[in-house]
Amino acid sequence: MKDFQFKNTTDIRFGSNRIETELHDAVAQFGPNVLLTYGGGSIKRSGLYDSVKKILSDLNIVELAGIEPNPKISSVREGQKLVKENKIDVVLAVGGGSVVDASKVIASSAFYEGDPWDLVLDSTKRFKMKQLPLVDILTLSATGTEMNAGSVISNPETNDKLGTYGPNTPAVSFLDPALTMSVSKWQTAAGSIDIFSHLTEQYFDKEKNNDVSDGMIEGIMRTVIKWAPIAVAEPDNYDARANLMWSSTMALNGVVRLGYQDGWTSHPIEHELSAYYDITHGVGLGIITPRWMKFVLSAETVAKFAKFGRNVWHIQNDNDQVVADIAIQAVYDWVKSLGVPTTLPGVDINDDTNFKVMAESAVKVGQLDSAVYVDMSVNDVVDLYKAT
Ligand code: NZQ
Numbered sequence: 001m002k003d004f005q006f007k008n009t010t011d012i013r014f015g016s017n018r019i020e021t022e023l024h025d026a027v028a029q030f031g032p033n034v035l036l037t038y039g040g041g042s043i044k045r046s047g048l049y050d051s052v053k054k055i056l057s058d059l060n061i062v063e064l065a066g067i068e069p070n071p072k073i074s075s076v077r078e079g080q081k082l083v084k085e086n087k088i089d090v091v092l093a094v095g096g097g098s099v100v101d102a103s104k105v106i107a108s109s110a111f112y113e114g115d116p117w118d119l120v121l122d123s124t125k126r127f128k129m130k131q132l133p134l135v136d137i138l139t140l141s142a143t144g145t146e147m148n149a150g151s152v153i154s155n156p157e158t159n160d161k162l163g164t165y166g167p168n169t170p171a172v173s174f175l176d177p178a179l180t181m182s183v184s185k186w187q188t189a190a191g192s193i194d195i196f197s198h199l200t201e202q203y204f205d206k207e208k209n210n211d212v213s214d215g216m217i218e219g220i221m222r223t224v225i226k227w228a229p230i231a232v233a234e235p236d237n238y239d240a241r242a243n244l245m246w247s248s249t250m251a252l253n254g255v256v257r258l259g260y261q262d263g264w265t266s267h268p269i270e271h272e273l274s275a276y277y278d279i280t281h282g283v284g285l286g287i288i289t290p291r292w293m294k295f296v297l298s299a300e301t302v303a304k305f306a307k308f309g310r311n312v313w314h315i316q317n318d319n320d321q322v323v324a325d326i327a328i329q330a331v332y333d334w335v336k337s338l339g340v341p342t343t344l345p346g347v348d349i350n351d352d353t354n355f356k357v358m359a360e361s362a363v364k365v366g367q368l369d370s371a372v373y374v375d376m377s378v379n380d381v382v383d384l385y386k387a388t
């Protein structure tokens with residue numbers, strides 16, 4: 001197990017009816033000038049927007065609407081202008097991961113004179129600066145952004161989709177599972193696959209004998225596998241929504257990765273798909289993850305895959321190779337059962353023109369040729385795209 005340091009200061013407010021009584025003070029503690037950020041309108045349709053405006057009616061609210069899925073740097077630039085012009089004290093993000101991600105970079109850009117894309121390209125800049133406090137109301141279970149310091153921002157001009165990290169996790173995160181009942185079947189499936197992929201990225205690690213992290217991850221994997229199909233079939237099932245919401249947070253708030261080397265593979269490969277074709281992140285991961293598993297399965301890795309098969313999928317067989325093969329097929333079948341495509345043509349990607357340049361970028365950004373569970377070359381990544 002590797003040495004580690006861990007600190008996470010996000011104040012989690014989990015459960016229904018907390019917003020009514022706790023949101024006002026959670027926001028007002030930072031000052032009266034609030035930038036309210038949100039997406040394309042789901043919070044207006046659900047009535048959440050009206051509730052928030054009513055609860056905060058004595059504060060000065062400036063709004064940034066229209067933050068898109070796979071959030072674009074243009075939204076961050078707009079936000080930077082608003083926080084500076086209005087002397088904003090706190091950013092309140094209401095929405096899914098895209099809204100929260102963009103808001104974190106806006107919170108940093110308040111203290112930056114240049115173009116915020118600089119902050120995405122070089123996160124070290126953000127650690128030398130202050131960052132406005134961020135309060136969020138999460139409406140979609142997937143990314144873990146509600147309790148981590150990461151954001152993923154796209155720049156359509158350069159076909160980049162890059163991760164960036166700041167010094168702070170959100171100050172306060174409101175996690176009300178009932179708010180996720182209106183999430184579509186597509187986004188529920190995608191979010192669940194995203195959670196599952198965060199867990200596989202961390203679980204399949206070069207570090208051996210980290211039974212604490214392995215055990216926590218296996219438990220969260222079983223939770224997501226069990227409750228995702230129920231949430232897809234019964235959107236109003238509170239237990240399903242609650243289990244997915246807390247899984248989303250726990251999968252990527254930094255706890256379960258402790259002691260691992262933590263090199264990720266499927267995410268850098270998927271981020272290229274989203275950058276070039278603007279597809280839903282979790283759906284891309286559903287296509288990539290089982291194929292990546294097949295690629296990395298070998299005599300060196302079979303024991304870990306067998307552990308995964310026995311502890312997560314309850315497969316009973318003495319032969320590690322048999323268990324590993326059944327487990328990978330089970331991942332594929334689970335993704336398919338959630339009703340999302342499992343091939344690239346299924347998400348309208350029908351030609352391989354960009355695969356080489358995408359693979360080069362994935363290998364560079366993710367250090368896939370040196371810092372991950374099983375190293376991958378550019379050609380390996382191209383083969384993986386073509387295999388799908
Ligand atoms: O824009 P609105 O109208 O709000 O609609 C959104 C959007 O169309 C809708 N939605 C959200 N909550 C809803 C709802 N619809 C009905 N009812 C609700 N309660 O869902 C759509 C997708 O929203 P988005 O925020 O894009 O989804 P998600 O939370 O999956 O975020 C995806 C983004 O996060 C990044 C991804 O790459 C992608 O850009 N990631 C961020 C990470 C992080 N910060 O740590 C890690 C992840 O691996 C991931 O890369």
Ligand code: ZN
Pocket residue numbers: 143194195197198267281
């Ligand atoms: Zn993800």
